[in-house]
Amino acid sequence: MSDLITAAAATLNEKLGGDFDGSAKFVIPDEGAIMLDGAGARPGDDDADVTMTADADTFREIIEGELNPTTAFMSGRLTIDGDMGTAMKLASALA
Numbered sequence: 683m684s685d686l687i688t689a690a691a692a693t694l695n696e697k698l699g700g701d702f703d704g705s706a707k708f709v710i711p712d713e714g715a716i717m718l719d720g721a722g723a724r725p726g727d728d729d730a731d732v733t734m735t736a737d738a739d740t741f742r743e744i745i746e747g748e749l750n751p752t753t754a755f756m757s758g759r760l761t762i763d764g765d766m767g768t769a770m771k772l773a774s775a776l777a
Contacts, residue, residue: 686738687714687725693745694723698775704768705730710741718772732764732772744776751776 717726743749
């Protein structure tokens with residue numbers, strides 16, 4: 683597991699405080715995946731309501747608040763597979 687995944691999971695837990703209804707997976711190619719659900723964020727690759735994929739730089743910009751997740755999606759830097767409603771809830775929480 684990469685340092686990026688470990689640090690990102692900790693950052694997501696701080697930002698969301700374990701308050702997320704649903705399940706989401708962030709996939710960062712060549713780094714790993716992060717699961718996010720009501721229990722918080724953790725490294726993992728389980729099934730989720732929505733899977734979002736982005737390169738490491740894009741993901742870092744999103745969780746640091748430098749890039750809006752919707753903008754990342756619209757510009758093709760973030761791909762989403764699954765429940766768009768869950769993705770929108772998460773985007774609102776991260777913005």
